[in-house]
Amino acid sequence: MMSASVREEQHRGWSQPSTPRFLHADLDAFYASVEQRDHPELRGKPIAVGGGVILAASYEARAFGVKTAMTGRQARALCPQLITVDPRMEAYTEASRRVFDAFADCSPNVEGLSIDEAFIDISGLGRIAGPDATIAGNLRRRVLEDVGLPLSVGGGSTKFLAKVASAVAKPNGVLIVPDGGELDFLAPLPVGRLWGVGPVTEEALRSAGVNTVGEVAELAPELLVAKLGPAAGRHIHRLANNLDPRPIEVGRRRRSIGSQRSFPVGTIDRSGAQEILLEVTDRVTRRLRTGERIGRTVTIRLRYADYRAGTRSRTLIEATNATAAVLETATELLDEAWADVSERGLTRLGIAVSGLTDDTALQLTLPFTKHDRHRLDEAVDQIRDRFGLDAVTRAPLVGRPTIEMPLLPD
């Protein structure tokens, strides 16, 4: 049985003026498909992109059990005739750009999820473009003809449903879940299909005797909250009932930029670690500058010999994308962590910069006490007198106050 609150929310959903309609478009075995497109001799054969680790496997390779994230050795053990190809990121970026052009021509409301998948809001397009299945079919045809790549498309009344449908439709298929058929479609699927249920959560549910999406849907939300925590528990209960009010978010910005490198355990001393830190910091700050972004929180990411993860982070007073500033903070963090690292052994080191803002504003966070407050007010007034009322914005006086001042053109 559905809980009363669920029924009520669903009723509210139905009373909306028009039902939202979403597509989820997902390129099949993306990198591998680009290679097969550009190298006809690879078509119909088991191929994988990547050497040490498999980044993508063609469906012919998947038939042997080859999967993303496997080592090359594991993959060749499963499929001795596997052909591996070095990745060509520029080719994939270019193909992605053209596929997203096709998405944009389908609807103005496109939310990219990664290099090879996106949500497309097609609500209200029916009158112009026809039924959902027609829109999806046209999109698939266009991507195949223009870019030469197979695209799978799922459709339904929520983003979540569209995403599940495209996964079920793969490879090279289309599946539109009809209005009213949502819960029947979802119920028999394994819980792992729920967005946000990975191995850990799946095992927790399985041990409680819950194996299908339908069983999650009928569980009391309180039970799921007790088992998985408030956010995850409520989230998966709502998804299982196809309650997903999230709209398409056009133009989402990245919230962090990072880079990392792995190496065999025991091969890196402190100076070797410093070289890697410089390399990854340089890569990250370069990307920040290219994107005209600055970040305020520097995190070093560690992976120990036992493959457990660790982080150390520090938030700067002023956001930056300067290599020297980020490296200085990262070096301090690594120094502080080094005793721990020496003891546990290291196999990966990386850095991430988060708290990103556009590089068009000067943002300062000033720690101060209430006794300084009138001086801050005076400073803000002076800047506004000189540069205009919009020159300074001040965050609410809670937590750590910030003032933000746009850089002036001259």
Place this chain on the structure above:
DNA sequence: TCTGGGGTCCTAGGACCC
């Protein structure tokens, strides 16, 4: 399954503020 590299979001305790 002995495991790469790029990300997102959530949790929880402590510090700090009103």
Place this chain on the structure above:
DNA sequence: TCTGGGGTCCTAGGACCC
């Protein structure tokens, strides 16, 4: 000077996704 409620930010860890 003490106490409580409500709230944000920082930090570290973890699950999950492609």
